[in-house]
Amino acid sequence: MTIAVLLKQVPDTTARITISGGVVDEAAVGKWSMSPYDEYALEYALQLKESGGADLIAITCGPARASKILTDAAAVGADSLIHVLTEDSGMDSSNVQSLLAAAIGRVGADVVLCGKQAADTNAGSTGPGVASILGFTCVGMVSEVSTDADGFIAMRMGPSGNEKVSVSKPCLFAFDKGSMEMRRPNVRGIMMAKKKAVETLTPSDLGVSLIDSRVSLESHSAPAEKPPGQKFEGASSVPTVVSKLRDEANVI
């Protein structure tokens, strides 16, 4: 069994985001990290590898700085690392999906794990898009996955509670918040990660010709500022508070 895990580097959730000229200023991002849902995918990919003796390949698509998350993945146990190098961060999702699908095809992975959406774009299209190009079964909103006979058992959030589903290869799992956090590396893993080579591939190495973006970004804008909190003191303000809770906050 060959497992692929798709990882994206995004601005850290604690990084300050600034907008300049109508788009997010990437040069001003102080810290880049692995997208949080991808961390769950990686943790469960490691668990599958450990239970089935599989080969685990971590794949990212992005600019040069993104290879850092592959080294992080190697430090916790990914066996090989593929970086699909693209400098165009405005590239639309269908191109990213084609590139990732081609990389997965190249390594012959028959099970793929990824996050349900990336923390920067929140598009949520990568998992289903890659699965549809490859003809893999796609399971979304997954919180756990384990091997079972010759297939897999996944837990996912269904419309009315947890759902347990069974699927067979080839398949793709798109992770929601998983039940287990990604493990912490250790010194041995970190020292081994340093020695693991990252295979860098361009779109043409993968035989993918990029298409013109079908979706183009018009502009980014910061979320509206939260109105300041309101403070009420004394018993006389109870009616005001009650009416605000009912009519403005809609909580009672």
Added chain:
Amino acid sequence: MPYDALDFYDVDSLLTEEERMVRDMVRDFVDNEVLPKIEHACRDGVFPDEWREELGNMGVLGAPLKGYGCPGLSYAAYGVICRELERGDSGLRSFASVQGSLAMYPIWDFGSEEQKNHYLPKMASGEWIGCFGLTEPDYGSNPGDMITRAEDMGDHYLLNGAKMWITNGTIAQVAVVWAKLDGVIRGFIVEKDDEGFSAPEMKGKHSLKASVTSELVFQDCKIPKDRILPGVKGLRGPFSCLNNARYGISWGAIGAAQACFDSAREYALSRIQFEHPIASYQLVQNKLSWMLREITKAQLLAFHLSQKKDAGTWIPEHISLAKMNNVDIALEIARVARDIHGANGILDEYPVMRHMANLESVKTYEGTHDIHNLILGRHITGIQAFTRSLE
């Protein structure tokens, strides 16, 4: 608010990628497993055993030692580990310093092949805890006059005497004890269950509350012949351990100072007095900018020293300067941070008072502040001023 480690000159960019990955690993451990538990640990006066286990799992114990199951990291990485641990608590860093630099290091440098193979792998994994017995009730800054002695009984040694202020003593399986054999200081490996050995815990500390401090008592304690460290005689033995531990402290103190600065800045920005955040007042800004200035200098000092350690171009006086300076400024920063927090500064909701109290110990152990001044004074003048005859 997530921790924002002050690094004004981006000194960490001088570290290797591997060293930064080690930093992030330890920082994550401190955020998720140390800080949520530290106040309880202090209140109960215990060192949580899970921390021992996780330090072993991460593989950071005895960081710069190579072989025998030890991590084999650079001294820069060892420094970063100490800094991140001490950002959590000086007691946690003390545990790691004692284990790595004071207990594993002498076995690694001065032990026999059998001793290294027997002890080091289990100490690197955290399975066995080590302690270091040098200080005695009557001999602190002046360990050369120690009373504890060993006697050669033919097929074993007999140890008599007492050590005091020994970090990890009660919880240790392995104690590296310095004692005089025929008037010469030698290192002995004492095991927890050795006949005639006990390690009662010292209670009532107002500092390093999450660290175990003990007495070591030897009453006709029988030590097998193969437990003497063959590779060193005299004060050079304990002092070479102290060099490594003091080096780690010079980094560790920065972590405590960064934690205090982070808390003080946050607090100053959110605390409103006289209608404005106190951070908007010049007196408070002056305090914060002084902290930034001292932390930045301390970082550069520690980083440069790490490069000298890794290159082997250091002298003990370099380490004295860094230990003395960095602990000194960290303690003062903790005090000023406490002041900025006003009354809130005395609560355990904020880390500042805990760091402040901890750093009082750090100022004293591993060579007091003034002992390091004397070491530098001797270096500058060629005249030792530790003692003189009073006739």
